[in-house]
Amino acid sequence: MADTEPRKQCRCLLRDAGEAEMAAVIAEYVAGLDEDIRTADADYRARLAVCEGCEQLLNGTCRLCGCYVETRAAKKGLSCPMVPPRWFKIGT
Numbered sequence: 001m002a003d004t005e006p007r008k009q010c011r012c013l014l015r016d017a018g019e020a021e022m023a024a025v026i027a028e029y030v031a032g033l034d035e036d037i038r039t040a041d042a043d044y045r046a047r048l049a050v051c052e053g054c055e056q057l058l059n060g061t062c063r064l065c066g067c068y069v070e071t072r073a074a075k076k077g078l079s080c081p082m083v084p085p086r087w088f089k090i091g092t
Contacts, residue, residue: 012057013070015027023060044073047073047080048070050090051069
């Protein structure tokens with residue numbers, strides 16, 4: 001029987017939002033990024049920690065830009081879409 005109950009919305013990352021399949025796809029994508037554009041692991045974790053405390057986070061998605069925060073945080077050249085950005089200087 002299909003799950004007919006709506007998923008509860010949470011201010012959490014995909015990996016914590018009950019979206020295991022999508023979280024696995026995102027993790028594979030992040031792991032496959034070229035090293036020259038991928039954020040260092042420590043910086044990636046620091047960026048995600050900032051996102052986890054943000055009121056714009058909803059089920060792993062940024063409500064300002066629509067991205068999966070786990071992909072945006074993984075790329076060196078990108079910054080938080082808040083004005084001013086919350087993690088621009090982390091891993092740039």
